[in-house]
Amino acid sequence: MDVRVRYAPSPTGLQHIGGIRTALFNYFFARANGGKFILRVEDTDRERYSDESLEDLYSTLEWLGIKWDEGPVVGGPYGPYIQSERFDIYREYAQRLVDEGKAYYCFCTPERLEELRKEQAASKSEYQGYDRHCAHLSDSEIKELLRQGIKPVIRFRVPTEGKTTFHDILMGDITRRNRDISPDPVILKSDGFPTYHLANVIDDHLMKITHIMRAQEWIPSGPLHVLLYEAFGWEVPQYCHLPMVMGKDGQKLSKRHGSTAVRDFRAKGYLPEAIINYVTLVGWSLDGETEFFSKEDLEKCFTMEGIHKAPAVFDYKKLDWFNGQYIRQADNARLSSLIAPYLEEAGYVSKPLTDSDKALVEKIVPPVKERMKVLSDVVPLTAFLFEDNAVTDKAIYIAKGSDETKTGEALRKGSCILLSGLKGGEKEEVIEEKLSSLAAELGIKVNGVFQPIRVAITNSTVSLPLFDSIRLLGMDETEKRLARAVKLFEEN
RNA sequence: GUCUCCCUCGUCUAGUGGUUAGGACAUCGGGUUUUCAUCCCGACAACGCGGGUUCGAUCCCCGCGGGAGAUGCCA
Numbered sequence: 233m234d235v236r237v238r239y240a241p242s243p244t245g246l247q248h249i250g251g252i253r254t255a256l257f258n259y260f261f262a263r264a265n266g267g268k269f270i271l272r273v274e275d276t277d278r279e280r281y282s283d284e285s286l287e288d289l290y291s292t293l294e295w296l297g298i299k300w301d302e303g304p305v306v307g308g309p310y311g312p313y314i315q316s317e318r319f320d321i322y323r324e325y326a327q328r329l330v331d332e333g334k335a336y337y338c339f340c341t342p343e344r345l346e347e348l349r350k351e352q353a354a355s356k357s358e359y360q361g362y363d364r365h366c367a368h369l370s371d372s373e374i375k376e377l378l379r380q381g382i383k384p385v386i387r388f389r390v391p392t393e394g395k396t397t398f399h400d401i402l403m404g405d406i407t408r409r410n411r412d413i414s415p416d417p418v419i420l421k422s423d424g425f426p427t428y429h430l431a432n433v434i435d436d437h438l439m440k441i442t443h444i445m446r447a448q449e450w451i452p453s454g455p456l457h458v459l460l461y462e463a464f465g466w467e468v469p470q471y472c473h474l475p476m477v478m479g480k481d482g483q484k485l486s487k488r489h490g491s492t493a494v495r496d497f498r499a500k501g502y503l504p505e506a507i508i509n510y511v512t513l514v515g516w517s518l519d520g521e522t523e524f525f526s527k528e529d530l531e532k533c534f535t536m537e538g539i540h541k542a543p544a545v546f547d548y549k550k551l552d553w554f555n556g557q558y559i560r561q562a563d564n565a566r567l568s569s570l571i572a573p574y575l576e577e578a579g580y581v582s583k584p585l586t587d588s589d590k591a592l593v594e595k596i597v598p599p600v601k602e603r604m605k606v607l608s609d610v611v612p613l614t615a616f617l618f619e620d621n622a623v624t625d626k627a628i629y630i631a632k633g634s635d636e637t638k639t640g641e642a643l644r645k646g647s648c649i650l651l652s653g654l655k656g657g658e659k660e661e662v663i664e665e666k667l668s669s670l671a672a673e674l675g676i677k678v679n680g681v682f683q684p685i686r687v688a689i690t691n692s693t694v695s696l697p698l699f700d701s702i703r704l705l706g707m708d709e710t711e712k713r714l715a716r717a718v719k720l721f722e723e724n
Numbered sequence: 725g726u727c728u729c730c731c732u733c734g735u736c737u738a739g740u741g742g743u744u745a746g747g748a749c750a751u752c753g754g755g756u757u758u759u760c761a762u763c764c765c766g767a768c769a770a771c772g773c774g775g776g777u778u779c780g781a782u783c784c785c786c787g788c789g790g791g792a793g794a795u796g797c798c799a
Contacts, residue, residue, distance in 0.1 A: 516737095
């Protein structure tokens with residue numbers, strides 16, 4: 233049997249880490265088993281639906297490089313793959329259950345249901361859920377209510393006796409007494425759209441899905457879905473419920489933990505390979521040792537056996553580490569083009585890069601590469617090139633173990649050594665050597681000379697390496713800034 | 725309230741009826757370095773608790789505790 237799996241998001245929000253992890257697991261499982269990966273859009277909630285979400289779904293998957301074999305845009309033999317376009321299918325199947333007495337019309341108002349829920353919650357009653365008020369309406373009663381123009385929902389009749397079991401590849405058998413299953417859930421809403429339970433079961437069957445990999449939050453609905461499959465007389469697919477992704481506090485990962493939308497990570501300058509690598513490792517491992525995986529690796533070695541059962545906390549710091557690793561591995565040409573937008577946005581370079589901007593960006597890459605955790609770090613790292621906020625506090629120039637006089641001296645003499653050396657085409661090591669000698673001469677540590685020079689040139693104690701900074705700044709500007717610092721120490 | 729699931733360092737995890745319980749991130753310390761970063765080395769740090777079963781349990785069983793999820797005309 234060929235493996236067919238699907239990712240079936242609801243376009244009611246931006247694609248987030250948890251969702252994308254589910255997509256990745258499904259995608260990798262399909263690839264590793266020579267199966268098909270299907271994308272299905274579950275847009276049955278028209279209240280929360282948004283076009284933006286749908287666009288975000290496509291653009292996020294594209295950015296990550298996840299291609300679906302069947303689904304929207306690309307089509308496939310079991311389409312359409314957008315549930316709102318399958319409207320009639322669900323109505324038909326729901327009606328079939330009604331005709332067979334396995335489901336029934338319900339005319340209860342949302343208000344009544346709300347009231348019911350409130351009462352049950354207040355009384356801490358053991359029984360929670362719908363009271364099956366409309367379960368036994370007669371044909372004439374139904375006719376009358378329909379005549380009054382009340383739009384009914386269709387509810388699925390859940391048995392009150394017995395129990396239902398489904399098998400989960402990770403968890404084993406999971407059994408619920410039928411009386412504990414949500415009593416007679418709505419399967420078709422009054423607007424004619426199906427709820428998740430109905431649409432999901434019908435589509436998974438019609439699309440011949442073999443393995444359902446979805447988040448563990450669906451475990452409690454498992455038995456209900458089995459009951460639905462049985463009501464239709466369909467074979468139940470294999471289940472594999474994925475551990476949830478949590479925030480630092482152990483709650484389901486959400487916005488209050490930080491960014492969760494993949495789009496936000498992309499905007500901050502995370503690389504798709506870092507996201508893929510790290511996110512896949514949340515709740516899955518190959519051997520506990522290997523930690524670098526390319527998408528291509530995972531397409532080969534992903535296994536269900538490696539999926540963990542317990543929920544996992546999403547560690548932003550570890551993602552940062554992975555991202556830094558991938559930035560360092562990336563080739564410079566690629567980094568140039570990745571970095572450019574951040575510099576453009578900061579107003580540091582012109583929007584369509586001029587030739588000289590381009591050359592500058594290329595020169596920026598090597599020194600900055602070792603220092604970025606995210607691509608947007610390039611802005612603060614190179615700000616000194618584009619904004620000149622001179623440091624006027626002398627204390628900042630003075631290194632540990634030095635003093636004002638010696639620092640002034642280091643600046644004055646150091647500038648000369650540096651400038652004449654550079655102009656004379658001396659090697660950096662030679663100039664470095666001379667500056668070190670100067671430090672010895674002044675009786676201070678090497679940094680006593682380098683720090684003030686660096687502060688003068690980069691306007692910061694924390695900066696790119698001195699010679700890199702000069703190369704990027706240019707001789708004229710370097711000379712100007714050095715002179716200004718020398719002057720600062722000559723005052724008083 | 726009820727139901728279901730889960731439980732190895734702070735975090736992600738490996739692992740076995742007998743191991744110095746392994747790796748990674750984070751943290752701390754050290755080295756390289758003109759600062760920062762990178763890189764390298766090292767340290768800290770875990771089997772939730774209580775009963776069994778067993779010569780021996782982190783591992784098997786039971787209970788407890790803790791955590792999470794579900795309980796919608798949301799998915």
